[in-house]
Structures are given as C-alpha cells and as structure tokens.
Amino acid sequence: MCILIVLNGQNGISNELGSFLPIRTTLKSHSINVKQVLFTRLSVTKSLITLTIAIFFVVNKDIVDIGLKIEILHLIYCYFCLSMLNIQENKNLKSYNSFSLEVFCTFFVEINSIEDFLSLLKTEVYQNNTKLIIGGGSNILFTQNFEGIVIKNNLKGIEVVHENNNEIIIKAAAGENWHEFVLYCIKKNYYGLENLSLIPGCVGASPMQNIGAYGVEIKDCFFELEATNVVNGEKKVFKKEDCEFGYRESVFKTKYKNQYFISSVSFKLNKNADLNTSYGAIKEQLDVMKVKNPTLKDVSNAVIAIRQSKLPNPSEIGNAGSFFKNPEISFEKYKELSNNFKEIVSYPLPSGNFKLAAGWLIEQCGLKGFEKNGAAVHSKQALVLINKNNSSGKAIFELSSYVLQKVFDKFGVTLEREVNII
Numbered sequence: 337m338c339i340l341i342v343l344n345g346q347n348g349i350s351n352e353l354g355s356f357l358p359i360r361t362t363l364k365s366h367s368i369n370v371k372q373v374l375f376t377r378l379s380v381t382k383s384l385i386t387l388t389i390a391i392f393f394v395v396n397k398d399i400v401d402i403g404l405k406i407e408i409l410h411l412i413y414c415y416f417c418l419s420m421l422n423i424q425e426n427k428n429l430k431s432y433n434s435f436s437l438e439v440f441c442t443f444f445v446e447i448n449s450i451e452d453f454l455s456l457l458k459t460e461v462y463q464n465n466t467k468l469i470i471g472g473g474s475n476i477l478f479t480q481n482f483e484g485i486v487i488k489n490n491l492k493g494i495e496v497v498h499e500n501n502n503e504i505i506i507k508a509a510a511g512e513n514w515h516e517f518v519l520y521c522i523k524k525n526y527y528g529l530e531n532l533s534l535i536p537g538c539v540g541a542s543p544m545q546n547i548g549a550y551g552v553e554i555k556d557c558f559f560e561l562e563a564t565n566v567v568n569g570e571k572k573v574f575k576k577e578d579c580e581f582g583y584r585e586s587v588f589k590t591k592y593k594n595q596y597f598i599s600s601v602s603f604k605l606n607k608n609a610d611l612n613t614s615y616g617a618i619k620e621q622l623d624v625m626k627v628k629n630p631t632l633k634d635v636s637n638a639v640i641a642i643r644q645s646k647l648p649n650p651s652e653i654g655n656a657g658s659f660f661k662n663p664e665i666s667f668e669k670y671k672e673l674s675n676n677f678k679e680i681v682s683y684p685l686p687s688g689n690f691k692l693a694a695g696w697l698i699e700q701c702g703l704k705g706f707e708k709n710g711a712a713v714h715s716k717q718a719l720v721l722i723n724k725n726n727s728s729g730k731a732i733f734e735l736s737s738y739v740l741q742k743v744f745d746k747f748g749v750t751l752e753r754e755v756n757i758i
C-alpha cells in the first residue's frame with residue numbers, strides 16, 4: 337500500500353514540509369509508504385482531487401483500522417484547509433494602510449473564515465514570525481517595513497442574534513466594512529450607530545479603541561464580541577464589562593494587546609426612535625440642511641457632511657484620522673491654562689478633570705498646515721497628520737514628535753498618539 341500526496345511547496349510555506357514527518361512516520365508504522373509530500377494553495381481541481389483521495393481512503397479495504405482512517409481524513413482536512421491559505425511573500429502594503437505608505441511585509445495572508453485562521457495557527461510561518469492583524473489599516477502608521485506576517489481579516493457576514501419589539505442584537509463579522517454596516521443598520525431602522533457614520537475601517541477594529549464620534553462611542557451599543565486566542569486558538573466571548581472600554585481604550589490595547597483575533601462584534605440596537613443630536617455640530621448641520629424632525633438617515637447625513645468638511649478622505653490624502661488623543665488634565669492645570677489662554681477649548685469631565693481639544697492646542701502652536709519631508713499637519717483639522725507629498729512613515733512619525741514637543745513647550749501638556757505605531 338502506498339500513498340501519494342502531492343502538494344506543491346510555494347509561498348513561503350514549503351518549510352511546512354517538516355511538519356508532515358510525524359504523519360509519514362505514523363503511516364509507515366501501519367506499513368503505508370508515503371511517496372511524496374509537498375504543499376500548495378489548491379486550485380478547485382486540486383481540491384476535488386484531494387477530496388477524491390480522502391474518499392478513496394474511507395472505502396479502501398486495505399486499511400482496516402478505522403482509527404487510522406479517521407486520522408488520515410483529519411490530516412487531509414487540516415492540510416486541505418491550510419493549503420487554501422494563500423501566504424504571499426514580500427507584499428506591498430500601500431493599499432492596506434490609509435496613509436498610503438509604500439511599505440512591505442515579509443508575509444501576508446487574507447483570512448476568509450475562522451477555519452482559515454485556525455489553520456494558519458498551525459503553520460510554521462505563523463508560529464515563527466511576528467504577527468500583525470489588520471482590518472482597513474486606517475489607524476496604523478508603518479514607520480518601516482514589517483518583518484513578520486500581516487493577517488488581513490476578511491471575515492464577512494451579518495446576522496440577527498435576537499430581537500423583540502423594542503431592540504435587536506445584531507452580529508457583524510470582523511471583516512465587514514464599518515460604514516457599510518452602519519448604513520445597513522440605518523436602512524433597517526435600527527438606532528444607535530448613526531453618529532458613527534463614515535468612520536473608516538472594519539467592524540473587527542471598532543472595539544480596539546472603542547471608536548467614537550459626535551457624542552457616541554461603540555461601548556454605548558456594544559453587546560459582545562467573539563475572539564480567538566492567537567497562540568492556542570481558544571475561542572472567547574468578551575462581554576461589555578470584560579472589554580474595559582474607555583476613551584479610545586479597551587483591554588485589546590492594554591492587557592490583551594496582540595493576544596486576540598477578533599472575529600465578530602455584536603451590537604444591541606434600538607428599534608424605536610432614539611436619536612442623539614446633543615453634539616452641537618450635528619444640530620448646526622441639521623439647521624443648514626433645514627431638517628426640523630430628523631430621521632435616522634438625516635442624522636447620518638449630517639455627520640457625513642460634517643466629517644467631509646474637515647477630515648481628509650484617505651483615498652485622496654493619506655491619513656489615519658486624529659493622530660493624537662484629546663488630553664485629559666487636572667482641574668489645577670486647567671485653571672492655570674485657562675488663566676493664560678482665555679480661548680482654550682475644553683470639556684469638563686465627571687471626575688472633575690478637563691479634556692482639552694488637542695486640535696486647538698496644535699493650531700495655537702502655529703502648526704496648522706505645517707509641512708516637513710512631505711508630512712503635514714492638515715490645514716482644516718490640526719489633529720490630523722497627512723501624507724501630503726509622497727512622505728514616509730518615519731517622516732510622519734518625526735512630525736508627530738515635533739508637534740508633541742511644540743505643544744508641550746507652549747502648554748506643558750503631553751499629547752498621546754492615538755494611531756498605532758508599527
């Protein structure tokens with residue numbers, strides 16, 4: 337009896353060959369000789385051939401040991417999944433980061449199902465390399481090429497988990513585009529996410545920094561998320577209280593940093609009218625639009641119009657939204673600053689501290705529109721750094737350090753970067 341498994345080594349996973357050795361040994365101990373083992377990303381035809389081989393094993397009378405049959409089938413299944421992964425080498429990430437920076441990663445793979453991710457976990461190329469999970473790449477600054485494997489989350493699907501007359505729990509796969517998901521909810525008349533219209537990126541990244549805009553953060557509608565441990569593949573459900581959401585914060589940026597692959601996020605949305613138009617700019621925009629009794633769609637349109645008036649569109653000008661967080665300061669520091677700078681833009685917090693508009697601080701340093709080495713402070717919103725003229729990640733990072741220093745020198749306030757620096 338002899339087995340011929342032909343899988344063709346390519347795309348940086350040929351070193352996986354070594355991991356087939358134990359299988360070869362097992363088969364040999366059953367007097368089955370493995371002629372050849374190679375790897376491939378299977379085409380449809382090859383997939384069918386693999387399945388045919390699998391069926392052949394099940395019906396083959398020479399193999400009487402049922403346990404062995406199951407083992408072989410399992411192995412073929414695992415390698416079938418693995419071979420569906422297309423691990424690319426030396427991939428240009430220009431279209432995978434919203435700064436449009438031409439940087440390269442050693443390995444790149446797109447994940448289309450959770451099985452893909454579990455198969456990836458077993459590969460040596462995954463185990464032996466630094467990992468970076470990405471969605472839309474709209475909150476990342478690559479300061480250099482990425483020596484490791486970039487895992488692009490491409491999981492798709494939206495499903496209703498539970499509903500009654502008043503509310504609905506809706507689950508979106510992590511690779512769904514955030515804005516399209518928001519539009520989907522608006523179309524269905526589910527209230528809650530409309531103020532978060534037009535935020536770039538994917539659903540899976542939304543809990544990472546508890547995305548927020550115009551008086552709403554995702555924690556307000558968040559129900560739970562499903563994630564897979566990036567080391568042992570164990571699935572875990574995170575409820576709202578597990579996520580420790582804060583202003584641009586969650587456990588996924590702190591104690592569980594780089595430990596979980598988020599595969600889906602569920603939101604609890606309202607079926608009855610429940611709009612949040614408390615944010616000043618929304619009211620003003622609705623007035624401009626001459627809308628007196630806004631609908632869900634009106635609020636979304638107002639938010640879209642405000643955003644388009646000041647934030648650069650990443651498909652035209654590379655950027656990652658606000659580069660810094662709005663800093664929080666003590667009441668004492670606030671008193672000192674507001675004495676010296678009467679116009680300071682600030683918001684009182686329930687704790688007694690104050691939040692400052694970092695955009696205002698940067699503008700007061702005379703930096704609006706400031707440009708160096710192709711990197712610039714956006715002229716319509718000083719909190720946004722842009723790739724104005726074929727800049728590099730290093731130059732954008734250096735500009736951010738310069739901004740930090742200037743703001744500190746003038747106000748004694750230290751800004752914190754919001755964008756993930758790679």
Ligand code: FAD
Nearest residue numbers: 471472473474475536537538540541547548549598656657
């Ligand atoms: P990425 O940039 O791909 O990843 C961000 C981080 O999340 C990385 O650390 C990455 O490793 C991690 N990650 C991504 N997906 C997963 C996953 N499935 N599992 C585990 N880790 C993961 N943000 C706001 O909060 N409010 C705004 O108003 C806002 N406006 C913006 C406007 C513009 C023009 C731009 C360019 C950005 C803006 N952002 C805003 C920032 C950005 O859109 C959000 O942070 C968004 O959630 C990032 O999604 P992404 O899929 O692009 O994440």
Ligand code: EPU
Nearest residue numbers: 549550657658660661662681693695696699716717718719
């Ligand atoms: N301001 C200036 N000059 C500027 C920019 C802002 O003086 O160049 C002052 C203005 O007084 C303005 C105030 O700052 O009224 C606030 O500005 P804006 O409404 O644009 O909001 P922001 O505080 O700069 C935050 C978020 C945005 C979010 C908006 C709307 C952070 C770090 N940024 O920006 O989020 O869309 O509020 O809610 O909290 C992002 O995270 O990427 C992002 C874009």
